[in-house]
Each structure stands twice: as structure tokens, then as C-alpha cells.
Amino acid sequence: MSAFSLIISIVPHDKGEKLTKAAVEAGSGGGSVLMGRGLASSNFGAILGTGETTKDLIYMVVDSEKKAEIMNVIVESAKNEKSAFGCLFTMGADSLLKAGNIAGMAEEASLKGEEKMNEENKKDMITVIVNKGFADDVMFAARKAGASGGTVINARGTAREGDAKFFGVHIVPEKDMLIIVVDSDKKEAVLSAIKEVKCLKEPGMGIAFSSPVGDFTLLGKKK
Numbered sequence: 651m652s653a654f655s656l657i658i659s660i661v662p663h664d665k666g667e668k669l670t671k672a673a674v675e676a677g678s679g680g681g682s683v684l685m686g687r688g689l690a691s692s693n694f695g696a697i698l699g700t701g702e703t704t705k706d707l708i709y710m711v712v713d714s715e716k717k718a719e720i721m722n723v724i725v726e727s728a729k730n731e732k733s734a735f736g737c738l739f740t741m742g743a744d745s746l747l748k749a750g751n752i753a754g755m756a757e758e759a760s761l762k763g764e765e766k767m768n769e770e771n772k773k774d775m776i777t778v779i780v781n782k783g784f785a786d787d788v789m790f791a792a793r794k795a796g797a798s799g800g801t802v803i804n805a806r807g808t809a810r811e812g813d814a815k816f817f818g819v820h821i822v823p824e825k826d827m828l829i830i831v832v833d834s835d836k837k838e839a840v841l842s843a844i845k846e847v848k849c850l851k852e853p854g855m856g857i858a859f860s861s862p863v864g865d866f867t868l869l870g871k872k873k
Contacts, residue, residue, distance in 0.1 A: 735870025
């Protein structure tokens with residue numbers, strides 16, 4: 651396993667601080683809250699323009715040995731919220747740069763044979779970065795392939811002005827970063843569907859990649 655773990659929570663806007671406070675009290679060093687846009691859970695809802703909500707995405711890097719305790723505290727802090735209030739999942743992080751020092755490098759050398767994620771409830775996070783305004787098109791295709799919903803974060807590209815002429819493509823600085831968590835057995839189908847989206851047929855329009863995640867948990871009241 652990795653020396654550190656990245657805990658990611660996605661909850662309604664203005665609820666991120668509540669979860670972060672609970673995590674800090676359990677031993678987390680803090681976290682970063684990003685504001686995103688939750689997309690409709692169905693193509694029908696997207697067509698009608700309903701189901702979109704503002705989201706908080708909380709990123710926390712913690713010692714792996716504290717991960718279970720911190721996760722339990724986060725789940726407990728959200729237990730009185732509505733069912734399917736949000737979700738939580740984790741990813742490995744082998745090194746942590748903090749206050750000018752890199753922690754975890756020694757551990758990384760001894761963890762080359764990193765353990766595989768728990769075979770049960772396997773999920774993957776698909777990240778798609780596209781020019782601003784095209785995230786909804788990508789999500790539409792992903793839903794047809796079995797994805798449920800996704801969250802969009804506003805971002806910007808790092809290309810320099812001269813890069814547009816060098817690569818021969820139009821560089822758009824404003825980006826949409828779309829995060830979709832899917833069952834691992836649906837990952838290939840979703841990626842294949844995304845690849846066929848018209849806006850991604852041109853060079854320079856966007857990229858997509860996937861990463862395995864663990865400990866996927868729904869937050870809120872249990873049904």
C-alpha cells in the first residue's frame with residue numbers, strides 16, 4: 651500500500667467545510683475544497699436542464715495508517731444528511747511535498763510491489779479535460795455507456811500563446827475537468843464512448859485518463 655492516501659469527497663456546496671472540520675479533529679492535516687458543478691443523473695434530465703447542482707470537492711492527503719479512522723469520522727459527520735448525500739473514495743499517494751520537504755520517498759522504495767485495490771466493489775475514476783463548454787457532451791456519451799453522473803470543475807490550460815502556431819491547433823485556455831466514478835467493469839465501455847464524442851476528434855481538444863480508486867462509500871442516511 652502507499653505511504654499516504656488521497657481522500658476525495660463530493661458533497662453539496664457549502665457542506666465541504668463540515669466534512670473537513672470533522673476530518674481535522676480526527677487527525678487530518680486539513681484539506682482543499684474545490685467548487686464544481688454536478689451534472690444531471692440522466693440524459694433526459696440534462697436535456698430538460700434539470701438535476702444540475704453546485705458541488706464541493708474535498709481533497710485530503712493523510713497518512714495511510716490514519717485513513718480508516720478519518721474516513722469513519724467523515725461518514726459519521728454526514729449520517730444525518732439525506733441519503734445519497736454525496737460520496738467518498740480514496741487513491742494512493744506515495745509522496746507528500748509539505749513545507750519544503752518530501753515525505754514518503756523512503757517508504758516508496760520498499761513499496762514497489764504495491765498491493766492491488768480490494769477486488770470487491772472495484773471502481774475507477776475517469777478524468778476528462780476538454781475545452782470549456784464540452785463537458786456536457788462528454789457526459790451525455792458516458793451515460794449511454796453506463797455511467798451515472800459526473801462533476802465538472804472549471805480549469806485553465808497551461809499552453810503558451812506561441813504553442814498554438816507550433817502545434818497547428820487552436821489552444822483554448824478555459825477548460826472543463828469532468829470527474830466520473832464508474833464500476834471498473836464499465837470503464838472500457840465509457841472510455842470508448844467518450845473517444846467517439848465529436849468534440850474530441852480534433853487534436854488539442856482534450857484528454858481522458860482513468861485511475862483505480864478504493865473505499866468507495868455513499869455519504870448520508872442509509873436506506
